[in-house]
Amino acid sequence: MRSEVREALIAKLTALADDEVILAHRNSEWTGYGPILEEDIALANIVQDELGHATLWYGLRKELDRSDPDQLAFFRDANEYRCCELVELPKGDWAFTMLRQYLFDLYEALWLEAAQHSTYKPLAEAAQKIIREERFHLQHTRAWVERLGLGTEESNRRVQQALDFQWGYAQQLFVPIPGEELLVAEGIVPDLLPIKARWLELATRHLQNADLKLPINPGYQPTSRAYHTEHLWSILAEMQSTARWEPEAKVW
Amino acid sequence: MTTLPDTKQVWEALARIPDPEIPVVNVVEMGIVREVQLEGPKAIISMTPTFSGCPALHLIREQLEETARSLGFAEVEVKTVLSPPWSTDWITSEAKERLRQYGIAPPKPTREQGALIELEAAPTRCPRCGSFNTSVKNTFGPTLCKAIHVCNDCKEPFESFKTV
Numbered sequence: 001m002r003s004e005v006r007e008a009l010i011a012k013l014t015a016l017a018d019d020e021v022i023l024a025h026r027n028s029e030w031t032g033y034g035p036i037l038e039e040d041i042a043l044a045n046i047v048q049d050e051l052g053h054a055t056l057w058y059g060l061r062k063e064l065d066r067s068d069p070d071q072l073a074f075f076r077d078a079n080e081y082r083c084c085e086l087v088e089l090p091k092g093d094w095a096f097t098m099l100r101q102y103l104f105d106l107y108e109a110l111w112l113e114a115a116q117h118s119t120y121k122p123l124a125e126a127a128q129k130i131i132r133e134e135r136f137h138l139q140h141t142r143a144w145v146e147r148l149g150l151g152t153e154e155s156n157r158r159v160q161q162a163l164d165f166q167w168g169y170a171q172q173l174f175v176p177i178p179g180e181e182l183l184v185a186e187g188i189v190p191d192l193l194p195i196k197a198r199w200l201e202l203a204t205r206h207l208q209n210a211d212l213k214l215p216i217n218p219g220y221q222p223t224s225r226a227y228h229t230e231h232l233w234s235i236l237a238e239m240q241s242t243a244r245w246e247p248e249a250k251v252w
Numbered sequence: 253m254t255t256l257p258d259t260k261q262v263w264e265a266l267a268r269i270p271d272p273e274i275p276v277v278n279v280v281e282m283g284i285v286r287e288v289q290l291e292g293p294k295a296i297i298s299m300t301p302t303f304s305g306c307p308a309l310h311l312i313r314e315q316l317e318e319t320a321r322s323l324g325f326a327e328v329e330v331k332t333v334l335s336p337p338w339s340t341d342w343i344t345s346e347a348k349e350r351l352r353q354y355g356i357a358p359p360k361p362t363r364e365q366g367a368l369i370e371l372e373a374a375p376t377r378c379p380r381c382g383s384f385n386t387s388v389k390n391t392f393g394p395t396l397c398k399a400i401h402v403c404n405d406c407k408e409p410f411e412s413f414k415t416v
Contacts, residue, residue, distance in 0.1 A: 038390040038400075045392035052305025056334075125335040132337065132416040133303060133396075140391050 008179030017057035074243035114190030149210030283342025357412035
């Protein structure tokens, strides 16, 4: 593999893994606070899956540059993280959390579906593995968006508010990282444009069926993954505190 | 000098390791162990993860290693392979029957799973009374691999192994 392609692939794998880690950690804030026991369990399951996916993505990066996944997750500063801003946003209410997870799940499922055909075998294999789990997430969060959208006036108001706020942020999922065009040209990762078209089509249909209105003005749309919201610093401070305090985890 | 066991004996020993989360089935019949290669004093065992975030994977890995060591292999390597991806089709039919007897509805053949974005699943058969008049209560159960249902006929809740 050419060195510039390799560098781009390392960056892409980092972005994929970082999205999963931050979203997982954000959603883990509901553990013990879910609205009902079943949902507490369901979201904790989804979190566990997303962390499993992050492990696979960091694992693929490790094969390329010998980096240590734990080191990447627990000892990098916010500036070095390459997650999108959507996953950093505070958890908000239940509608906010479910809508974000739905928008992300739909993107992830469609991306994985295309990535199964990657010319880079380890990535194709990981995508084939992960997609089997992802379908359950999408099934679940899609049902929640419907339930909230078609529920009471209050639940519809809340999920609509979340949609108005998140819609612009969600568009960042389809912004290529620097060098991604090299990976697309080599068939290593799928082109984001057709995935975005499909995502828009499915999300639009589903959200409208759930009695939600697509924002006319998408609001803030982040571009580079090198920039973050202020929230990333506090979530990392919390997530990394134990590891930074006791890096070898020898004292408990 | 003691002789080391052959491949068949290693497989038999590994088949005595119960699945940490569902002890009525073992890790071989679950399709978790993919390959056993013996090179003199070294044993190389390939395993494949069921769910990528499954917390039992670490334990399974350790138990595979320990078991091979207890058979006398000086060096043991446990490799993780992702391809072909594990699916519930890898679970043997005997193991599926044991899951059912244990009260966990076994997974269906994956060809009955439907397309990715097609989300209405066919009803799951109650492992107790055999009725198809059941509803899903939670796609996510006490472990990543299980969902929770209720039978509308015998009125009992039950778990199912997700079809993946």
